[in-house]
Amino acid sequence: MSFPTIQWYPGHIAKAEQQLTNGLDKVDLVIEVRDARIPVSTSHPHLKKWIQGKQHLLVINRRDMVSGEAMHSWDKWFRDQGQTPWWCDAKRGTGVKQIQQAAIRAGDHLNQRRLSRGMRIRPVRALVLGFPNVGKSALINRLVRQKIVASARRAGVTRTLRWVRVGQDLDLLDAPGVLPPRLDNQKSALLLAICDDIGMGAYDVQVVAVEFLKMLALLENKVEVSNQILHTRYGIPFPTEPDECLKWLSLLAQRNTSGQIERMAQRVLDDFRKSHLGLISLELP
Ligand SMILES: Nc1nc2c(ncn2[C@@H]2O[C@H](COP(=O)(O)OP(=O)(O)OP(=O)(O)O)[C@@H](O)[C@H]2O)c(=O)[nH]1
Ligand SMILES: [Mg+2]
Known part of the structure; x- marks a missing residue:
């Protein structure tokens, strides 16, 4: 990563x-x-x-x-x-x-x-x-x-x-939420960012959204994420290759946010956080 x-x-x-x-x-x-x-x-x-x-x-x-x-x-x-x-x-x-x-x-x-x-x-x-x-x-x-x-x-x-x-x-x-003073495990830090468990100022929204989409592309066939939900919601077929996720996000941005990828990235993350993208486990045993 x-x-x-x-x-x-x-x-x-x-x-x-x-x-x-x-x-x-x-x-x-x-x-x-x-x-x-x-x-x-x-x-x-x-x-x-x-x-x-x-x-x-x-x-x-x-x-x-x-x-x-x-x-x-x-x-x-x-x-x-x-x-x-x-x-x-x-x-x-x-x-x-x-x-x-x-x-x-x-x-x-x-x-x-x-x-x-x-x-x-x-x-x-x-x-x-x-x-x-x-x-x-x-x-x-x-x-x-x-x-x-x-x-x-x-x-x-x-x-x-x-x-x-x-x-x-x-x-x-x-009590206020607590977390380790240093996030040594950066994979976990990414998951915390995706789930909105750390402050927004701590990460680049676009980078985090693209990493999230890559995870979804890889999860397909294994767990409950359906390309169909993403396709239906955003109107463009969701890629099966992680490398194409950034391009997919730019296409969505062109359609929805006057080409502003950052805003589109925020929208996708918000949709996940509001459960609009289906049931998604980012960790499984
Ligand atoms: N879908 C869903 N939303 C939940 C659930 N539990 C809490 N929420 C929502 O998650 C958000 C955060 O909840 P909080 O209770 O503020 O979380 P907290 O752990 O006290 O957060 P901090 O005080 O910031 O540490 C709120 O909008 C809740 O309505 C749940 O089980 N399911
Ligand atoms: Mg609280």
Whole structure:
């Protein structure tokens, strides 16, 4: 792969990581949220350290954006590794109830221990942790059944840590998305850019869009991407050769954006992010 290096570590995330260390002292449970389209690239290298001595729930969000088969094969993969993934669509609320129950069960366990030590029972405290834009705040809003924390379609919406109570049994800590200070794996960095999980200023939109199209050209026949969806949406047959993707994008630009490839690149990426291009897994086990 040859494209300019993608790095993104804004000041608010650096600050959030420091606050997170303090926040972690107060929580019993870490609800780790990942993106179903890129469940590996949204796993944080420091997670092991952060969950030490705590309970851990692995939530794979955006289940609506991948196919049933992809979900199934990842589910098996995680279980083979000894982990239980909780699949969720925080936008529509699918799977949220189960996550709430699992968190409360974790709390029961904890309170039994507290009682046996003569301590009072209290709500379980959970930190909702994950990369930017994976849907942490959306999940919290679903759990509380109201729009209590800001949630929007871009990376870096949540800026500070904030506690939110869910009923009698659960306290949730919303936190800014975190990611490694250095994106050493540039393939992952590209996937994060495609999925809008890092700030736009960190990459060249056209380069990222072309790399995305090349992936789609290569995915064809293997997974659920259909050339037909792209052909129908944009009116020009989608190439089967990765080398022709830039030319295809220029043709679309000529038709739709007065020849401005950058604007067309942005539109294609937005269409993917809004699920207009079908169910696309960018990582499979
Ligand atoms: N299709 C779909 N969209 C989702 C899902 N979960 C969240 N979203 C949308 O994704 C966008 C980002 O959600 P947020 O809740 O702001 O994400 P976040 O992880 O809190 O992001 P930061 O605060 O920036 O770290 C919002 O527009 C949500 O409506 C999901 O499961 N499916
Ligand atoms: Mg947020």
